Structure formats: structure tokens, C-alpha cells
Amino acid sequence: KNHTAVPLYFGQAKRIATPGQRLALFSAPDGHHCAAAGCDRQAAYMEIHHAVTDYARGGRTDIIELAPLCPTHHRMVGDQPGQFSTGRIESGPDEGRTWWQHNAEPGAPPTERLVNRLPDVAHNYFANLEQVRAEIHGRTPLERAGFTLNRINVFDVITPGLFTADTPHAHAFRAAM
Structure with a gap:
């Protein structure tokens, strides 16, 4: 929405978030803490996560697809039951924030998508x-x-x-x- 001279959109050309992207994420709605629901780790300790689609699956290193996660929660993200999925909220009061959802066992009802409050x-x-x-x-x-x-x-x-x-x-x- 607001553009600067610092590139924030790299698509698949880059995997690792740049210092400019890290600074931009810090000013995002959930950027100054880990995006995992209930986590209070501050941005100084964050790893940058491809929250919308994993980079290995075609995810883009674009500012609107990244989210800060502490190392502990970053290791918990995956497709398996017991791991967590993440995504970006597209509309409403939490637009732009990252949701965090526990992957249910096969046959179990899906769990609620949570936001770090x-x-x-x-x-x-x-x-x-x-x-x-x-x-x-x-x-x-x-x-x-x-x-x-x-x-x-x-x-x-x-x-x-x-x-x-x-x-x-x-x-x-x-x-x-």
C-alpha cells in the first residue's frame, strides 16, 4: 500500500527476509511479537516465517506473506497432525495479521484459527x-x-x-x- 525505496517484494528470487523486510514487519499489526497465539517473545528474537505458503511450496518472500515467529514456534509449523499451520487474515479487524491453527488428527474436526492477542x-x-x-x-x-x-x-x-x-x-x- 505505501511504497518505499527499500524493496519489500522478492517473490521466489530470495528465500531469506532482508533487513528492510524485518524492519517493515516490526511495524505490522503483529510484528513486534511472535505471531503464535499466546506467545510474548519480542521481535528481537524472531525468525521470519513464510506465513501464507511455505517457500519450498512456491511461497513468496513478499512482505505481505511474512510473519515473525520465535524459534520455538517456527519449528512447530508443518503439515502433520500436532503441528501448526499459518496464514494471513484477509479482511475484518484483524486484516493483515497472521492466524495460527493446530493441525487436527485425520477425521477430527478442524481446530479454531487463533491470533496472538x-x-x-x-x-x-x-x-x-x-x-x-x-x-x-x-x-x-x-x-x-x-x-x-x-x-x-x-x-x-x-x-x-x-x-x-x-x-x-x-x-x-x-x-x-
């Missing part, structure tokens, strides 16, 4: 806190007098530049603030 906890916390505060206390005296409160975005203070204006999380997070 741990990276969302801190972002959702502030929006939920504001909603609960408003439900309990109503508007503050200043708000009732017509003033708009400009709250500090604590994430910009703690991790400046992490949520840039171009990252999907930044738009959702700032809208919730």
Missing part, C-alpha cells in the same frame, strides 16, 4: 480504562464546562517512534485515545 493488551487497556471511568464518573467538570482533555499517549513517551503514523496499530490506538 497479547500485543493488544496494553493498547486496549487505556481505551477500556477511559470507557469504565466515563461510565462510573461521567464527564469531568472541565469536560462538562466544554474543555477537551488532551491526555498524554504514554506509549509515545515510553517507546518514541514505535507507533508511527503509518502503522495500522497507531491508527487504532490513537482513535481509542
Whole structure:
């Protein structure tokens, strides 16, 4: 969608993600943690996984087909029962994120596709806190007098530049603030 001078689409010409792709993945919705559901390993420890189609099966080393996985979860991906399959969510609120599904035994019903929600906890916390505060206390005296409160975005203070204006999380997070 937004293009840069750094190549992010290599098709089958390259197997290993480039430093530019790794940096771009870091700003993706699930890019700063392992994409496996429930994993809290941070991006500094990630391997880059062909999440849509395995490279050996024609998968492309394109930014929209890659996802970060910690080494432990990367070794768990495969086609066999007991292993995990991955893919990209194409629409809805989780568009662009990686789903993670446990491969069921033959004859068993398919398991649910999961998304790692741990990276969302801190972002959702502030929006939920504001909603609960408003439900309990109503508007503050200043708000009732017509003033708009400009709250500090604590994430910009703690991790400046992490949520840039171009990252999907930044738009959702700032809208919730």
C-alpha cells in the first residue's frame, strides 16, 4: 500500500527476509511479537516465517506473506497432525495479521484459527480504562464546562517512534485515545 525505496517484494528470487523486510514487519499489526497465539517473545528474537505458503511450496518472500515467529514456534509449523499451520487474515479487524491453527488428527474436526492477542493488551487497556471511568464518573467538570482533555499517549513517551503514523496499530490506538 505505501511504497518505499527499500524493496519489500522478492517473490521466489530470495528465500531469506532482508533487513528492510524485518524492519517493515516490526511495524505490522503483529510484528513486534511472535505471531503464535499466546506467545510474548519480542521481535528481537524472531525468525521470519513464510506465513501464507511455505517457500519450498512456491511461497513468496513478499512482505505481505511474512510473519515473525520465535524459534520455538517456527519449528512447530508443518503439515502433520500436532503441528501448526499459518496464514494471513484477509479482511475484518484483524486484516493483515497472521492466524495460527493446530493441525487436527485425520477425521477430527478442524481446530479454531487463533491470533496472538497479547500485543493488544496494553493498547486496549487505556481505551477500556477511559470507557469504565466515563461510565462510573461521567464527564469531568472541565469536560462538562466544554474543555477537551488532551491526555498524554504514554506509549509515545515510553517507546518514541514505535507507533508511527503509518502503522495500522497507531491508527487504532490513537482513535481509542
